[in-house]
Amino acid sequence: MGFEIKRFQGDVDEELICPICSGVLEDPLQAPTCEHAFCRACITEWISRQPTCPVDRQAVTACQLRPVPRILRNLLSRLCTSCDNAPHGCNAVLKLDSLASHLVECEFNPKRPMSCEAGCGLVIPKDELAEHNCVRELRALIATQQGKLTDFQQELAEQRLTINEHKRELALLKEFMRAMRVSNPTMRALADQMEREEVVRWANSLARARVTRWGGMISTPDDALQVMMIKRSLSESGCPPHIIDDLMENCHERRWPPGLCSLETRQNNRRLYEKYVCKRVPGKQAVLVLQCDNTHVDEHMMVEPGLVMIFAHGIE
Amino acid sequence: MANIAAKRIKREFKEVMKSEEVAGGDIKLELVNDCWTELQGEIAGPPDTPYEGGTFLLEIKVPETYPFNPPKIRFMTKIWHPNVSSATGAICLDILKDQWAAALTLRTVLLSIQALLSAAEPNDPQDAVVAKQYRENPQLFNMTARHWTNIYAGGPTSVWEFNQKVQRLLDMGIDEHQARVALSTYDWELERATEQLFC
Incomplete structure (x- = not known):
């Protein structure tokens, strides 16, 4: 116009x-x-x-x-x-x-955005500045944000519900696969492969760790305290359930490979330690040496599905 | 009222006021309310027509969507014309309907209506009865239109015979305008008009 x-x-x-x-x-x-x-x-x-x-x-x-x-x-x-x-x-x-x-x-534009200098800092049109009340505006703002928060919380609860449902379904499916696997060799091969891939995926999600003092290794950890704590941490990091028990067994020197199983062999093979690709057990002074990460290491230094080494200190 | 409509009408009102047609007494325009949505127009009956000497009032309503839609205009003064309803004053004129163009103004519209009085369009009638008479009995149509102009628009030509016939029906207790419509419709045959009024 x-x-x-x-x-x-x-x-x-x-x-x-x-x-x-x-x-x-x-x-x-x-x-x-x-x-x-x-x-x-x-x-x-x-x-x-x-x-x-x-x-x-x-x-x-x-x-x-x-x-x-x-x-x-x-x-x-x-x-x-x-x-x-x-x-x-x-x-x-x-x-x-x-x-x-x-x-x-133009200075005279009644709708020019101005920021309130009385303390609330909100940006408002110039002609509304005279009527502006910081407390009222902020209360309104809080009210809308609270509304949003409630909406989000509700959404979160709904999402959690769906996630739990999915988890249950997944567990059922896994159960189903296990049953199939027993009866069918092809399925067994397939399931084995899926499990291997799951381990690799998990291994890739963990951060690399560097051991600065191999001497701090605890070869005979205390079951109740140390091992249970490590297990919880592994579980929270998404460790595939089919290897977690084996891994926990492999915390102790009695299950370690020939190259590590005694103080003497450990002393002899010390220089080989540096070859290990280690992953951090989140939040713990412990590393995972997984088989899938360490195919380059000599057989006598490795066991399936991997080793867990707990340290007194010296993990980065 | 939308800003653009009011803006246009204000300007057009001034345009009409300054025009030579107003100076010459051909058209007039008055405001009815102060929000520019309703106006009253006035056109003089064109010379050498049965409407000569009459003054015809028009009701003009400006829609909110003006000038994208035409103004709504009807005759307030009763008139006998093929393109104007003798009952309601509704006008059949293409520029007030599908041929409306946004650049037309109240002045050009009033002049177009005035031109319509000089050149009726009986093939596109608003009032079929009037149009039929216009085609089949132009002389009688002329007289009737002149009579209506005399009675309702202050025209100079009084038709004595028609006045007598209306008076006869008036004496029978018929409303004057109703009597005139019936007589005009039945080509001023008193018997048929009476029959129609009393049946």
Whole structure:
């Protein structure tokens, strides 16, 4: 819609007036053959109702509309107008083509965003600043956020419920597979492979660890205390259940491979330790040396599915 | 009222006021309310027509979607014309309907209605009875239109014979306008008009 004609200084030529809104042309377009010019908004609205030129009714479609000639645009941009915010006290008189940039920074814009300096720091339109009450606004804000929080909590509860359902289904499926596996060799191979992949996936999810003092190794850990704590940590890190018991057994030197099973062999093979790829048992002074990570290590230094080494200190 | 409609009407009102037609007494325009949604127009009956010398009032209602939709205009003064309903004053004129164009103004519309009085379009009638008479008995149509102009629009030509016939029905206790409509409809045959009124 065009600019109010009263805002302009002096007379505006009839050619610069939109025949639809009777204001001064704003972002004008013209019809292709008759070249009648209109504001973009006005002619778009008109053509959406009737595909004709509003002046002479020649057929026109929206895509046939063309920009007006440069001379017309120049004449328009030279017109001098008052600011949109003149009713709010702005006395600026501007060329039409600089109106847009002025409006962005006009001090008198009643809707100019201002930040409240009374303490709440909210950004509000200038004309609402006088009515603004920090406590009320902040209370409203808290209320909406609390509403959101409740929604999220509800969503979370629902998600948990679904996750639990999924877990139960998964357990059932696993049970089912185990049963299948007993009776069918192909299924057994498939399931073995899936289990192996599960171990690899888990192994990849764990962080690498470096042992700085191999001497701190505890070869005969206390079952009740140390081993149970390690087990819980492994379980929480997503250790596949079919290897967790074996791994826990492999915490103790009695289950360790020939190259590690006694103090003497350990002393002899000390230089081989550096070859181990170790994974951190989350939160514990312990490392996992999994078979799948250590296929390069000599057989007499490794057991299935891997070793757990508990240390007194020295894990990074 | 939408800003653009009010803006347009204000400007058009000024345009009409400054026009030479107003100066010449051909058309007039008045505001009915102060929100620019309702106006009253006035057109003079064109010379060399049965409407000559009459003054016809028009009711103009400006829709909120003006000028994307035409103003709603009807005759408030009763008129005998093929394209105007003798009962409601509704006008059958293409520019007030599907041929409306946003660049038309109250001034051009009033002038178009005035032109319609000079050049009726009996093939696209608003009032079938009037249109039939216009086609089949142009002389009688002329007289009837002149009579209506005299009675309702202050036209100069009084038709003595018609006045007598209306008076006869009036004496029988018939409402004056009803009597005139019946007589005009039945080509001023008193018997048929009476029959229709009393059946």
